[in-house]
């Protein structure tokens with residue numbers, strides 16, 4: 466049923482481009498000469514720290530903000546000057562207040578009911594489409610409720626149905642689950658992914674949550690200070706970060722200073738521990754790339770366990786290195802943790818099992 470409504474969109478995935486887009490607020494440049502091609506039918510995440518310009522870029526792509534320079538292009542057509550209402554983009558925001566005095570049904574139907582008479586589908590068709598979408602967002606049995614009678618997660622699903630009813634070419638989601646608690650958030654992002662697999666509508670999701678972007682998106686655009694740092698698949702940006710910023714933003718990290726010989730790290734000390742880091746390069750080690758043992762081995766550093774945090778499938782161990790007094794974070798799979806059971810205060814030996822080097826990174 467659903468496929469009828471969206472059949473046009475399914476055969477023709479719409480694509481979106483930013484060409485040299487700059488957006489300023491007074492003297493401040495929020496989006497700085499960004500060029501980006503959003504492939505049709507994919508779910509792309511704009512990921513970056515607070516204030517990096519994600520929302521401004523999204524709003525500019527949508528037509529809610531006019532770029533100071535550059536162009537926004539949908540399906541090859543420059544959109545500058547075309548009002549947002551004519552661009553066929555759908556939105557879901559973090560706090561997208563539904564109309565409180567309208568039922569769920571009326572909220573979802575709204576976008577069709579306000580269309581000019583000539584474009585408005587007949588009542589029966591509107592009802593059919595609303596029910597179809599409510600079924601899709603698994604709320605068909607709630608159509609008579611008012612927003613106040615629903616949970617935050619349910620309201621966001623209504624907001625999504627409301628955005629989809631007008632069959633947008635592009636769906637823009639700005640931290641749609643940002644106000645929800647962690648469990649609901651996780652559940653909804655998986656649900657969003659399944660929904661996207663069904664609809665294949667070209668979508669952009671703004672988030673500052675790395676896990677959310679990695680789990681949900683086909684593609685991640687990492688932003689920093691109004692610019693794009695990297696643009697690639699979740700695997701590419703996580704496993705092959707373009708630079709130290711991307712590496713650090715995508716997960717926890719221990720930064721060492723050392724020297725690499727072949728593929729071996731021969732000397733190292735934690736970040737900031739060296740007064741004069743004259744020799745060697747910064748070496749980045751993820752917590753899961755650290756080994757921990759009771760027996761000394763060549764290259765291991767002696768340390769004391771300062772904290773053990775068990776979190777289900779993994780355990781997070783913090784140790785303090787003898788050499789420098791710095792803390793290092795280690796993530797052990799459950800089986801390793803159960804085998805070794807490091808205890809607070811225990812003397813251990815730790816070493817990186819993998820690392821990434823960014824020679825241009827300044828400690």
Ligand SMILES: Nc1ncnc2c1ncn2[C@@H]1O[C@H](COP(=O)(O)OP(=O)(O)OP(=O)(O)O)[C@@H](O)[C@H]1O
Pocket residue numbers: 490493495513514515516517518519520521522673
């Ligand atoms: N209307 C505005 N007037 C002035 N400055 C603005 C305006 N909108 C955004 N900014 C500034 O532009 C920068 C980027 O803001 P933006 O909301 O795009 O960031 P963001 O990456 O979405 O951040 P967050 O995740 O916190 O929402 C911020 O420094 C913000 O203060």
